[in-house]
Amino acid sequence: MNAVDKKGNLSRRGFLHVTALAGGGMLLGARFPLDGARGAFAATADAETALNAFIRLTPDGIATIMAQNPEIGQGVKTMLPMLIAEELDIPWSQVRVEQADFDASKYRGQMAGGSMATPMHYQSMRRVGAAARAMLVAAAAKEWKTKPEKCTTEAGAVHFKNKSLSYGELASAAAEIEPPNPRTVPLKDAKDFRIIGQEIPGVDNPEIVTGEPLFGIDVTVPGMKYAVFEKCRVHGGKVKSANLDAVKASPGVTDAFVVDSTAEAGSAAPAPSMFQVGLPNGIAIVGDSWWLINEARSKLEVTWDEGPAASQSTAAFDRQAEELSKQAPEQDLRNDGDAAGALASAAKTLEAAYQYPFLAHAPLEPQNTTAHFHDGGLEMWAPIQTPQFARGDLAKALGIPEDQITIHLTRMGGGFGRRLYWDYMLEAALIARQAEVPVKLVWNREDDTRFDYFRPGGYHYLQGGLDEAGKLTAWRDHFVSFGEGRRFAASAEMMPNEFPQGFVPNFALQASKMPLGIPTGALRAPTSNAISFVVQSFIDELAAEAGKDPLQFRLDLLDAAPAGTRTAFDPKRMKAVLELVREKSGWGKVDLPEGTAQGVAFHFSHRGYFAEVVQATVSKEGELGVDRIWVAGDVGRQLVNPSNAVNQVQGAALDGLGQALDQEITFDGGRTNESNFHNFKLLRIDQAPPVEVHWVMSDNQPTGLGEPALPPVPPALCNAIFAVTGKRIRSLPISKHDLSWA
Amino acid sequence: MAIAFTLNGKSTTVDAPPEMPLLWVLRDELDLKGTKFGCGRSFCGACTVHVDGEPERSCRMPVSRAEGKEITTIEGLSEDGAHPVQLAWQEIDVPQCGYCQAGQIMSASALLSSNPAPTDGDIDEAMSGNICRCATYNRIRAAIHRAADIAQAPSATSHETATGAGGSEA
Numbered sequence: 051m052n053a054v055d056k057k058g059n060l061s062r063r064g065f066l067h068v069t070a071l072a073g074g075g076m077l078l079g080a081r082f083p084l085d086g087a088r089g090a091f092a093a094t095a096d097a098e099t100a101l102n103a104f105i106r107l108t109p110d111g112i113a114t115i116m117a118q119n120p121e122i123g124q125g126v127k128t129m130l131p132m133l134i135a136e137e138l139d140i141p142w143s144q145v146r147v148e149q150a151d152f153d154a155s156k157y158r159g160q161m162a163g164g165s166m167a168t169p170m171h172y173q174s175m176r177r178v179g180a181a182a183r184a185m186l187v188a189a190a191a192k193e194w195k196t197k198p199e200k201c202t203t204e205a206g207a208v209h210f211k212n213k214s215l216s217y218g219e220l221a222s223a224a225a226e227i228e229p230p231n232p233r234t235v236p237l238k239d240a241k242d243f244r245i246i247g248q249e250i251p252g253v254d255n256p257e258i259v260t261g262e263p264l265f266g267i268d269v270t271v272p273g274m275k276y277a278v279f280e281k282c283r284v285h286g287g288k289v290k291s292a293n294l295d296a297v298k299a300s301p302g303v304t305d306a307f308v309v310d311s312t313a314e315a316g317s318a319a320p321a322p323s324m325f326q327v328g329l330p331n332g333i334a335i336v337g338d339s340w341w342l343i344n345e346a347r348s349k350l351e352v353t354w355d356e357g358p359a360a361s362q363s364t365a366a367f368d369r370q371a372e373e374l375s376k377q378a379p380e381q382d383l384r385n386d387g388d389a390a391g392a393l394a395s396a397a398k399t400l401e402a403a404y405q406y407p408f409l410a411h412a413p414l415e416p417q418n419t420t421a422h423f424h425d426g427g428l429e430m431w432a433p434i435q436t437p438q439f440a441r442g443d444l445a446k447a448l449g450i451p452e453d454q455i456t457i458h459l460t461r462m463g464g465g466f467g468r469r470l471y472w473d474y475m476l477e478a479a480l481i482a483r484q485a486e487v488p489v490k491l492v493w494n495r496e497d498d499t500r501f502d503y504f505r506p507g508g509y510h511y512l513q514g515g516l517d518e519a520g521k522l523t524a525w526r527d528h529f530v531s532f533g534e535g536r537r538f539a540a541s542a543e544m545m546p547n548e549f550p551q552g553f554v555p556n557f558a559l560q561a562s563k564m565p566l567g568i569p570t571g572a573l574r575a576p577t578s579n580a581i582s583f584v585v586q587s588f589i590d591e592l593a594a595e596a597g598k599d600p601l602q603f604r605l606d607l608l609d610a611a612p613a614g615t616r617t618a619f620d621p622k623r624m625k626a627v628l629e630l631v632r633e634k635s636g637w638g639k640v641d642l643p644e645g646t647a648q649g650v651a652f653h654f655s656h657r658g659y660f661a662e663v664v665q666a667t668v669s670k671e672g673e674l675g676v677d678r679i680w681v682a683g684d685v686g687r688q689l690v691n692p693s694n695a696v697n698q699v700q701g702a703a704l705d706g707l708g709q710a711l712d713q714e715i716t717f718d719g720g721r722t723n724e725s726n727f728h729n730f731k732l733l734r735i736d737q738a739p740p741v742e743v744h745w746v747m748s749d750n751q752p753t754g755l756g757e758p759a760l761p762p763v764p765p766a767l768c769n770a771i772f773a774v775t776g777k778r779i780r781s782l783p784i785s786k787h788d789l790s791w792a
Numbered sequence: 793m794a795i796a797f798t799l800n801g802k803s804t805t806v807d808a809p810p811e812m813p814l815l816w817v818l819r820d821e822l823d824l825k826g827t828k829f830g831c832g833r834s835f836c837g838a839c840t841v842h843v844d845g846e847p848e849r850s851c852r853m854p855v856s857r858a859e860g861k862e863i864t865t866i867e868g869l870s871e872d873g874a875h876p877v878q879l880a881w882q883e884i885d886v887p888q889c890g891y892c893q894a895g896q897i898m899s900a901s902a903l904l905s906s907n908p909a910p911t912d913g914d915i916d917e918a919m920s921g922n923i924c925r926c927a928t929y930n931r932i933r934a935a936i937h938r939a940a941d942i943a944q945a946p947s948a949t950s951h952e953t954a955t956g957a958g959g960s961e962a
Contacts, residue, residue, distance in 0.1 A: 123889025123926050251885040258890035259878040259897060261826015261866030268825035276820070301809070341816035342809070414830045414838060414891045414925040463828070463891025464925045495831040693885045697928060701888055704927035727835035727923065736916035738929035 101182040101224060103156040104134055104175075111206050111218035113140050116150040118157040119167055120435055121254075122413075122465030124756040125694035126167045128253045130175050132690060136245040137179030137238060139203040140217060147253040152437035152457040162435040162465055163572070165656035165754025168690060172752050177232040184230045189223035190215050240688060249693035254461060266433035266460035267492060269420045275304060276340040277481045277489040280347055281332035281501060284356040284720035285568045288312070288331045292352040297335060300349055302342025306335045309480050311447060327473040328569065329447060334481040340492055359567030359720035364507075368405075370564050371509040371530040375403065379528050379560030381536070384546035387556035389513075392524035396515030399524075400595050404512065404584045405781045407714035409505035410730055411573055415463020416498045419478035422488035427454035432475050433462035440472035447476055448483070466705075467572040471503045499730050500722040503571025504715055506532050506542040510584045515556075520596030522607060524556040527584075532566040539566050541576040545618065549585055549654070552617035553610045568717060574705060575757040578655035582761030583710070583768070583782065586651035590769040591778060600769060601632055601650045619654035623684050626746045627661040628652055631682035634744050635663035645669060646677065649769030651762040658758030659684040659746070662703065664766040665739075668774045672790035674711075676739045676767065679703050684746040685753045699759040700741040706763030708733030712785040797858040800868025810856035814848075815839045817855045818865060826866035826894050830923070837922030840895040841865050847902040849921075866894035869901060877901045880939035888926035896922050900936050909940050 100106045106114040115131040131147045152160055159170050183203060190208035191198040193215065202209045207216045240246075257264055282288060289308050297306040311329040333350060337343040393399055420431040428450060434440050437457045445452040462469060478491035493501075508531050515524030532539040544559065551557050573579060593603035605628055608621040628650075631637070637648060645667050652661035665677040681699055689695045712731040716723045724730040768779040775791040796805045799822070808817050813832075818824045818841070827850055830838030834849040841850045842864040869875045877900045887893050896919065903910055903918040910918065915936050924932065 121889075123887075123891075125888070249885070251882055252887055252890075254890060255882045255885065255887055256873060258887045258893050259866075259881045260869075260873045261824070261894045263825040265825075265828075265891060267829065270823070339812070339816065340820055341812055412925060414828075414836065414889070414923065416829065462889060464889045466925075492829075495833070697885065697888055697931065700930050701927040704929060708927065726833055727831050728833070732836075732923045732925055733927055733929075734920045734923060735929040735932060736920040738927060741930055 101185060101221070102178060102229070104178045105138065105182050107217055107221035109218045109221065111216045112144055112146055113138060113206075113217065114146045114148055117147050117253075118150045118160055120160065120162045120437065120459045120462065121149065122162045122435060122462040122469065124162060124167070124465075124698065125252060125691060126162065127461075128250055128694065129690050130167065130171055131253070132245050132250055133172065133175035134179035136243060137176045138183050139244075140206040142245050142248070142250060144206050149459055149461070152441065152459055154438060160437055160459075163467070163470055165658070165756045165758065168685075168752050168754045169657060172690070173237075176237050177235055180235045180237055181230050181232045182224075184235055185224040185227040186217055186220045188227045189220045192227075193223065246688065246690050247692065250691050251693065264461040265415055265463050266420070266431060267415055267418045267463070269431040269460065269490060271420055271422050271431075271488045271490070274420065274422075274488045274490055275336050275338060275485065276343055277334055277336045277478065277485070277491040278340070278343050278347060278494070279309070279330070279332050279334050279477050279481065279491060279497070280350055280352070281330075281497075282354040282356060283500065283722075284354065285359045286328065287354045287356040287360070287720070289333060290353040290355050292333055292350060294333070296351070297346050297349050300342070300346035302337040302339045303335055303346050304337045305485050306333065307484055308332075309334050309477070309484065311476070311480055327443065327471050327476060330473065330477045330480055332477075334484065336481065336485045336487070336489060340490075344494055356720065357567070362567055362720050363718045364407075364716040367507065367564060371405070374530045374562040374564070375509065375511040375528055377562070380562040382558070382560050383529070383544060384551060384557065384559040386551065386558075389524050389526045389556040389558035392556035393513055393515045393526065396523055397518040398516040398595055400514045400588075400591055402512050402588055402591060402778070402780055404510045404587065406507055406580045406583055407716070407782060408507045408570075409573055409709060409713055410499050410502045410715050410724070411466040411468035412499065412727075412730060412732060413462070413464030413466055413468050416495060417468075417474035417493040418491060419475045420488065420490040421475075421478040421482035423483055427456065428479060429456045429458070430475060430479070431458045431460055432472070433460050433469055434472055434475060435462075435465050435467075435469040436472065440475055443472065444476055444479060448479055466574045467576065468502065471571055473501070495727070496725045499725050502715075502722075503540065503569045505573035505576070505579065506539055506566070506570040508542065508580055512584070512588050514588060514592045516592060516596050520598055522550065522554050522592060522610070525550055525554045526558040527560070529559065529561045531561060531563055532570065533563040534565050538563065540570045541572045542566075542570055544577060544581060547618040548581055549618060550589070550607060552615045553607050553621075567720060574702070575655050575760045578653055578757075578761040579706070579709065582651065582653040583764040586653065586762065586765035587768050587778070587780070590649070590765070590772065594772075599638060601628065601637055604628060604650070604652065619659065623659045623746070623748055623750075624652055624654060624661065626748065627659050627682040627684050630744055630746055631661040631663050631680050634682065634742065635665070635680040637663060645774055647770050647773030649766045649771070649773055651765035651769060653758070653761035655761055656756075656758045657685070657753035658755065660759050660762050662759070662762040662766050664763060664770050666767060666770040666774065668771060668789050668791065670790060670792050672788055674771065674784065674789055676707060676737070678739050679707070679741045679763065680744070681741060681759055682744045682746060683755075683759060684748050684750075685755055685758070686750040687747055688752045689745070690752065695755050696743045698755040699743045702755075702757065702759035703741045703763050704733055704738050706760040707737070707767065710764035710767050710782055710784055711737065712783050714783050793856070795855050795859050797860060798862045800864055806855065808855050811854045813851050814841070814853045814855050814858055814863070815850040818850065824865055824867050828891055828894055830892070830895075835923070836892070836895075837899060838892050838895040840898040840922065842898060842902060845902070845905060847899050866898060869897065875901060876939040876942035877904065877935070879942055880935040884931050884935040884938055886928050886931040886935050888928055892922060892924045896924065896932055900932070900939065903936065904940060904943060908943060910936060
C-alpha cells in the first residue's frame with residue numbers, strides 16, 4: 051500500500067501505478083499506451099472522445115473526468131478529478147465528474163483507506179491530465195504547423211500567437227496523437243495552479259441537497275426483491291433449525307431459507323486476506339417490501355449453535371487483563387536501554403492503568419448490497435471501500451472467476467473503516483444465488499451495530515520515571531490486547547516505535563494477549579485512535595508530576611531524541627504544530643473562568659502531524675461542556691481542496707470527541723449489548739463546539755486528511771478535565787466518570 | 793388499504809398496510825429515495841420530512857397517519873433545488889458523505905419557517921435530533937445562518953460567505 055518512501059517521494063512502486071494505469075488503458079483499445087503505439091482513437095458515436103481511461107471530451111469543450119476511488123465522504127470524488135483538471139488546464143466549470151466502476155484493468159488503487167488517496171495519487175492523477183493536455187497541444191501545433199513548445203494552454207483552449215482552438219475542437223485530432231510517456235510529461239509549477247488549492251464544493255452537492263439516489267441503499271434493479279439476514283447474536287454462531295414455514299407465511303415474504311456458506315464452501319473458503327471476513331451463516335428472508343420482511347424477523351424461532359464466543363464478555367476481559375498485568379508479559383515489542391533499572395533509580399515514578407472500550411463504526415447508511423446473477427456472472431452495486439479485495443474473496447467463496455464479478459461503486463453514507471470489510475456483499479451474493487432473483491440486502495440499525503468489525507478495546511499498564519530535573523528517563527507499557535500466539539487481532543496491535551520511543555533513553559513496550567471470538571477491524575485512524583489517548587494522557591500525568599506546563603513538557607520531550615535517532619516521525623514538524631496551536635489557542639495566556647481549562651495533545655498518524663487544544667468547562671456538580679477545539683496540522687506543502695480539508699479535520703476532531711464522551715460497545719455471552727443510537731451514542735450538534743483549523747505549510751509531499759486529526763482529541767479533552775477537576779480519566783468513555791469537584 | 797395524502801404538492805394515493813412507516817412507503821412504494829433510513833427508531837433524523845409543515849420522523853410514522861395530510865420530502869422542498877437552505881448548503885459546502893443531509897435540510901427548513909433568524913442556541917435545539925455521523929455540525933450552523941440571510945434578501949446571490957467554507961472558521 052505504501053507508494054511513498056521515507057523522503058515522501060513517489061517510489062518505483064508509485065510510478066508502477068501510473069505504468070499499470072496506462073497499461074490498463076491498452077486493454078481498452080490502446081487508448082493510452084505506454085509503448086508509444088499509435089492508439090486507436092476515434093470520436094465515438096455520441097461525439098465523445100476518450101483521451102484515456104479518465105478523460106472524455108465532447109465538442110462543446112466539456113471534459114468528463116472519471117473519479118476512480120470509492121467516495122465515503124472523504125471528498126475524493128472531487129479531489130482526484132481536480133488533480134486531473136489542473137494539469138489538463140481546463141476551467142472547473144467545464145468539468146463533469148462521473149464515478150468509475152471498479153475496474154482493475156483501467157485503474158489502480160481503487161480503495162478508500164489509510165488516508166492514502168492524496169499521497170498515492172497526487173502525482174499520478176496530475177500526470178493523467180498533463181498527458182492529455184500534451185496531446186491536445188500537439189494536435190493544435192500540427193494544425194498550425196508549429197512546434198508544441200510554442201503553444202500555450204489556458205481556459206480549455208490551446209493558443210499560439212493570435213490563434214486559438216478549444217479543447218472540444220481539438221478532441222478528435224488529439225485522439226490521433228501519440229500519447230506521451232506519463233512518467234516524463236512535465237507538470238505545472240505550484241505557482242501556476244488554478245484549481246489545486248481552490249475551495250471547490252463537493253461535486254455531488256447538487257444531488258445531495260435535492261435527494262437524488264446516490265447511495266447503495268437507493269439502488270433498484272428490475273425484478274429485484276428485498277432481503278434481510280438474521281444472524282446468531284453470538285458472534286460466530288450458526289443456525290441449527292428454524293421455523294421457516296411460519297416466516298414464509300408472513301405478509302410480504304416470498305422466500306426464507308438458511309444460508310450456510312461454511313457447508314458449501316469447503317475447500318473454496320477464502321484464504322486469509324488483508325481484511326478477512328468470515329463466511330456467512332444465518333437466515334435469509336426475501337420479499338417485496340423491506341419493511342414487511344424486516345417485521346417478519348420477529349416471527350423467527352431459531353435454535354442456534356452459539357459456538358465458542360458465547361463465553362466471552364467485557365467483564366471477563368477486564369478481569370483477565372487485570373490478571374495478565376500482574377504476570378510477566380508474553381512478548382517484548384521493543385526494548386531500548388534498561389527501563390526496569392531506570393525506573394528503580396528514577397527520582398520520581400508514576401504508575402497508571404489505562405483502558406479503552408470496543409467501538410462500532412456506525413456509518414449512517416446501514417450495510418447493503420444489491421446482487422444480480424445474470425449471463426453467467428454476478429453484478430453488484432455496493433458501498434465498499436475495498437472493491438478489489440472484496441472481489442477476490444467473493445470469487446473464492448462463490449467459486450466463480452473474478453472477471454465474472456462486476457462491482458459498481460456507489461456513494462457511501464460514511465465508511466470510517468467499516469466498509470473495508472465486505473461481509474454484507476458476500477451475504478447478498480449468497481442470498482441472490484439461492485433465491486434465484488436479484489436482491490437488495492439491507493441491514494437494519496441493530497444488525498449494523500451488533501455485527502461490526504469493532505475497534506478493539508485494550509489495556510495499558512504504564513510506568514514512567516523522571517529525573518530530578520523533571521526529565522523523562524524511563525517509560526514502560528505492558529499492553530494487554532487481543533489475539534493468539536504471536537498474532538494480534540485485527541487493529542489490536544501496537545507499533546513498536548510508538549511515541550515516546552526514541553525520545554526517552556529507557557523504553558520498554560511489552561504485550562500480552564487474550565483470545566477473542568469477536569470480529570475486530572480498522573476504525574478511522576486505527577490503533578492511533580486508542581493509543582493516543584493512553585500515551586498523551588500519561589505524558590500529561592508525567593508533566594504534572596514534574597511540575598511543568600504540559601505543552602512545554604511536550605516540546606521539551608520532542609527535543610529529547612539524541613541526534614541521529616530514528617523516530618517514528620519528524621520531531622521538528624510536530625514541534626511546529628504544537629507551537630502553532632499554543633499561539634492560536636492562547637495557551638497559558640488567556641484568563642479562563644473557574645471551572646474552565648485547556649488540555650493539549652499531539653499525535654502523528656497517516657503521515658499527518660496534528661496538535662490540538664480542547665477547552666472544556668466542568669461545573670462543580672460534574673456537568674461537562676466542550677467550549678472549543680483548536681487544531682494545528684501539517685500535511686505538507688499543498689492542500690488540494692482547502693474547503694474539504696477543513697471539513698475533514700473538523701469532522702475528525704468531533705468524531706474523536708464523540709468517541710471520548712459517550713461511546714462503548716460491550717459484550718455479554720458473546721453478544722453485543724448495544725443496538726442503536728440510544729445506547730451507542732453519536733455526537734449531536736448541541737455537543738459540538740466550534741473547531742478552529744490552522745495549518746503549517748511545510749515543504750513536504752501532500753498527504754491525507756481523513757484520519758490524522760482524530761487521535762489528539764480524546765486525550766486533550768481528558769487533560770482539560772484534569773486541569774479543572776484534578777481527576778484523571780484513565781478509562782473511556784468519559785460519561786462513566788463522576789466529574790464533580792469542589 | 794388505500795391512503796390518500798398530498799405529496800410534494802400532488803394528490804397521491806397508496807395501497808399499503810396502514811402500519812407501514814411513511815419512510816418505506818416513500819422509498820419503496822413511491823420510489824422517492826431522498827428520505828433516508830438510518831435507525832428506524834426516530835433517533836437519527838435521517839428520515840425527516842414535513843407533515844403539514846412540521847418536521848416529522850417518517851420512520852416511526854404509520855402511513856395511515858398521513859391520510860389527508862400535506863407531506864413534503866427533500867424532492868419537493870423546491871422545484872429547482874433553489875430553496876435558501878439548499879443554496880446555503882452548497883455555498884458553505886456542508887456535506888461530507890451526504891447521507892444525513894436530506895434530513896438535516898428538512899429540519900433546518902422547518903426551523904427557518906418558524907424562526908427566520910435563529911441563534912446558535914436555537915439551531916442546536918432544533919437540530920439536535922439529526923445526527924451527522926461525519927460531524928459537519930460547524931458548517932450546518934453556518935449554513936443555517938446563511939440560509940436565513942438568503943431568505944431575507946433573496947436577490948443577494950453573492951458568495952460573501954464562500955470563504956467561510958474553507959477558512960479556519962469557528
